[in-house]
Structures are given as C-alpha cells and as structure tokens.
Amino acid sequence: MVVVHVLLLTAALAIVALYGYTMFSYFLRFACHLYFRRITVHGVNNLPREGPVVVCPNHPNMMIDVLLVLTQCTHMGRNPYAWAKASMFKNPVAGRILRALGAVPVYRPPGKLANQDVDSEKTPEEIAAATRHMFEDTWKVLHLGHLVVLFPEGTSYTLPHMLELRTGVMRVATGFVKAYDTPITVVPLGLTYFNKDRFRSEVSLEFGEPIIVDQAVIHSDAFSTDERSEVKRLTEQLQVDKIYLTLNAHNFESFRVARTIRRLYCAKPLHPKDDVHFTQQLVDLVEGKLTTKETETVYDHHSPMTIIPR
Template sequence: MDMVPTSPPVAAQLTWFEKTWQAFCRLVVRVFYRRFEVVGSENLPTGQGAILCANHVNALADAVVLQAATTKAIRPLARSGLFDNPILKPILGLIGAVPIYRRGDPGVDVSDNSATFRRCYELLAKGETLIIFPEGQSHDVPRLMALKTGAARMALETIQVTGSEPAVIPVGLTFPEKGQFRSSVLVQFGKPIDLTLSEQKTDEQRVIELTDRIRNGLEAITLNAESWDEVNLITRLERFFAFRHGKYRQRNLQQRLRAQQRLIDAQRLLRKYEPDRVRALISQLKQFEKVCRYCGVKDYQLNIEYRPMLIVLYLLRVIWMLLIVLPVVMWGVINSYLPYKLTEHLSLRFAKGPNQADTTKMVLGLGFFTIFWLVQSYLVYHNFGLIWMIAYILSLVVSSVVALMVRGEMRRIRENVRVFLLFLRRRDLKAYLQYKRQELEQELARMVRIANRLSHH
C-alpha cells in the first residue's frame, strides 16, 4: 500500500456546528432518558487517532447517545443510504460523517469503500476519533451479533499506510428499558485493545485475532444473554438481591450491569448442574411476583417501616407536591398533551421493531413538539402581543422541565399512599409477603453459594 502523507496528530478541535450538534444531542438525551451515565471517559486518548467500536442495539439513537457522551470531535461511519436522506445529508456532512458502502444495499458499489478507507486513514493519522458499529446493523437480540472485520482491518491498515497506531476502544451501550420514555442508558468506554500481533501470522489471521479481541472487549461491558426470557429473569434476580441489602437505589447503572453479568454466569452453571433447583426457584419467584402484582405491591414497599415521623414527613411532601408542584405540572401537561400523545401513538405504528423505538420517538417528538409549541406561541403573540408570548414560552420550558423531573415521583406517591392504606387494613398481608420473600432470599443465598463452589472447580 502507498503511504498517505500525514501531519503529526493533534487534538481535533470542534467546529461551531459540532459544538452545537453535541449540545443538541445532550439536550435530547437528557429529555428522553431519566438516567444517563457515562463511565470510562479517561480511556479516550488525547492527540491520538481512535476507533470507537460500539454495540448497535438502538438504531440512530446509539449515535445520538455517543455524541452526547463525550466532548471530543467524533466522526461516525454511516451506511451510504443515509446520505441520500435530504434531512440527514447536511447534518452528516457538517459533523464529518464518512459513508460506508455495504454489500447487499440497493444501488451500492462496494468498491467505493477504497476511498472511504483512505479517508479514515487520513483522519486517524491526524488524531481524529471515528465511531464504527462492528455488528454491521442495529438489532434486537440481547447479545452481541457476529462482528464484521472492518474495524480490525481499518486499525491494522492505518498502521501500515500511515505509520501511526490508532487506539481501538470498545464502547458498551446498555438500555435497561429500551423503548420507554424517561428510561436509562449506560455508556461505557472500555480499555484500549492491545494491537500487538504476531508477525508470523498472515494479514487475514491478524485481522481475525484483532476482531476477536474487540469482541472480548465488548462482551466485558455489555449484557450478553441467550434470550429475553433470561434477561427478564436476571433483571428480577438482581433487583431482588439489591432490595434484600437495601442498596437498589444506591447502585449506579454500571454496578447493576456487573451484578447481572455475574448472575448470568451463575445461573448458567446452576442450570447445568442443578437444573431441578433452578426450575423450582424460578417457579417460586414467579408465584411471589404474581401475588405482589395482584396486591399492587412492589419489592421496595416491603422494606418501608411506617413510623409516625416518617408518615408526617411524607404527608408534608404530598401536600407540597399537590399545592405547589402539581399546578405547574398540569400547565405543562395541558400544553404538551397533544404532541406527547401523537408521538406515543405514531411511534408504535412507524417503529420497525423494538430497536427502532427510541429513534422513532426522538424524531417524532422533536417534530411534533416543535410544531405545536411554535403554533401555540404564535397564537399567543397574535392575540396578546410580544411580552405575553415571551412569558408563555418561558412557562412552557419551566413547566415541561418540572413535569419531567416529577413524572415518576407523582406516580410513586400514588402507589405508596395506596399501599400504605392497604397495609393499614391488612396488617397480616405485609407480614405474609415479607415471610415469603425471606424464604426466597434464603434459597437464593444457598444457590449463590453452590454457584461459587462450582465456579472454583
């Protein structure tokens, strides 16, 4: 290969549009997701080219989340068909996206990828950061798909062509409640992949080995389950353990993911060596959850001790919410009800699978809320003048922010008041549920000890 002339790598500076775009992405992510956690930013190099290799489970929302997760200038590699979209094309051009020509896409000539790769070599040698999704497409399975070799080839060929070594960083994207508004997202930047490979191997063998290393790096920071049934079971067990120790609300998303990874390993061992006990435990857990659902009781509510002072403080909180916060929330709901419902309804119709739900809601919500708020603001201006329009816009922003902040809190207040009154009438019910949960906890503890012994054999 011919050497590409390059200048020494420097930290890429954000253009005005890139700064605006990243700020916009952070706003969208903060609105759509209640919890947004970023871990491992220190693994991103400064003054060195980098290839971010991320799992791809949420369509275009993955790229938006990654843009929001860092202040670095990052260039996404996007399938060529997106550049034909009249809305996306100017945005992709302004953020420096690079087209990838995929075999099988209609009207695509994969030979055009030679120019794409040459462009990537130049960017990496200059210290730029690229995003690539090595699975090749967005999907809705709870584990990594087979990885394409493009990321490994790009890294190794950059070294050959430019003489500079890019950092290859695995990036794990975890959406615990994918498709739900005001849910959570975890972004983990893993340790750089070791690019040291044996000179005795062929180029193809080196590419395959590096691809395997990228996969191992991604598996360490993502949840890889055999099925969604396994994910649901592991999520319930993790919550159960956390509530048992009173730590569920204290755990961050990374801690929850690690706990779920350990539980997956443990339950696979137990299914192999203690299948009958596993089936009995699952049956016992389902029965307990069925009773709780029938009564409308959640796990954490069994831990609440209804002492007089706690009840007084909670009543004061309820009064505060009803008298001060609720009117502000209702103003936001009244002004945003139609665009919210339209987004909710049409996203179910247009999303082609769960992996596109977040992206569809983001796009539709952005469009509907912008249109409705502009029309409403114009009507206020037309009828009452500029001052009232400015006041109205400010009220929209404030009431919407407050509504987002207390959305879950209002629901929890209703649930807690109802459960408190239920336990007040049926004191035996709480004691019964606590006893059944204690039985489950004891069996779970025994199973964990068995799994620990098996893992050391």
C-alpha cells in the same frame, strides 16, 4: 420508538444546517438528557484525549446509540467522526449536512445478516471501489488526530446478546498503521439500556481497556504470514472485551429471571456499573455458566445479604 428516532434525527439535522456543529453538540446533549432520566459513564480514563482513536460501541438501539456516543465523546473534548450508511446521503440536504460533519458513506454488500441495508444500485465492483475510498477517507481523518466512531456489528439489533463482530474496525486500524506508520488506539464501549423502550429510563456507558494497534503488530510474523487471520484474531479480542462491557444472554427469559432475582434479593440499589456486571453474573448462573459459590462471592462484595440460600 422508530418515530422518536426519526424526529430526533430530523431536528438534529435542522440545527446543524442553521447553527453548525457547536450548537448541534449542545442539542444532542440536551436531547439525550431529556430522553433519559439518568446517564452514567464509566471508564472515561480509557478514552485518550488526543491522537487517532476508534471507539467501538455495541448497537442495540438504532439512532439513540449514535446520539449518546457522539454526545459523550464531544463532551470529553473529542470531535467525533462516524461512518453512515450510504442511503442517508441520498437526500441532498441530509447528505450535505452529513458530509459537513465528516460522515463517510458506507456501501454495504450482501452478507450474513438478513436485516442489513444493502446498496442494490451499485455493482459489486462499484461497492468494492467505494469501500476502498471509505477506508482511505477514514485513515485521513485519523491521521489528523481525530476520533472515529465505528459500530463493529454492522447493524442495529433487538436481541438479548451482541452480534458477531465484523472485521471492519481492525481492518481500519491495521490499514491505518500500514499507511501512516502511526499507532492507533481502539476503545471498546459498552451501552446498556435498563429499559430502552421506556421514556425517562436509564442508560450506562462503559469505556473498556484500550487495544493498541502499532508497528509491532503490523511487523509481526503472524501478520506478515496471514494478515486476514491476524485481523480476525484482533477482532475476536475486541469481541471478548466488548462482551465484558455489555449484558448478553441466550434468550430474554434469562434476563427476566436474573432481574427478578436481583430485585428480590438486593438489599440496596447497585451502582449502574455494578448492576450491569452483577446482572450478567446472574444471567450466567441462570444459564448454567456460573457456580452458586462464584455468584455468592460477587454479590457479597456489594451487600451483606446472601443472594443464594446456602
């Protein structure tokens, strides 16, 4: 799987170098539709077609996540920018290409995640200075009316649930409003892979309800009194919205049981969006978070069959 990611990235960088961003976007779209048998997109009206926007996907599948999101945003008429870990800029060729695409290097200090990439060559002071420049460069891109893709979990993962979100997205959003006195739209995006390790599988993308960060937020008593706490509150709101758009369980066994129930009792295939939300309802039932009656109500919306024996 890692080899596929590396090959896709190498081919993408070569095409950018030879033909520029237009051909790059076509290549991304072709590669994604070659790799996946079916890509479904929902909630497209939640993504503004102009103005400063931050799109916040979950990050369960490394470079594949990046390719999918960039492809879809470009297809919807936006020219997406993104943060990229600083180590990717160490290669002179890759660094020039990434900068040409508007990528901003991220230097990550040590944190809670054991598998994160940390730039050990820089001192904490140098990382802090680089981070300030990173935020300023990001605000400039947003001020030009562009879209920026940020993965708020800070790293890719192989877990049955999302990681706790870092505050970077909302720090970018509130800092932008403070710097330019302009509102910004934060759009949560849920990526769901139905079998991410399998070639020609399916994936679903769902854009959620946008969160507007504007002058009213910045000038509120809560923000003026304790900016850090308010940024944390906004991040928690984003986390709740993203959980609704994704599949989350305590362990993989809950997923296996839920999917077995779905296969055994579903009278007809569900639309991918309904499949995601219905499977989450089953996971919640398996883990004791949902009553049987609530699950029956959800299922009866899709099929005349009864999923749980009365």
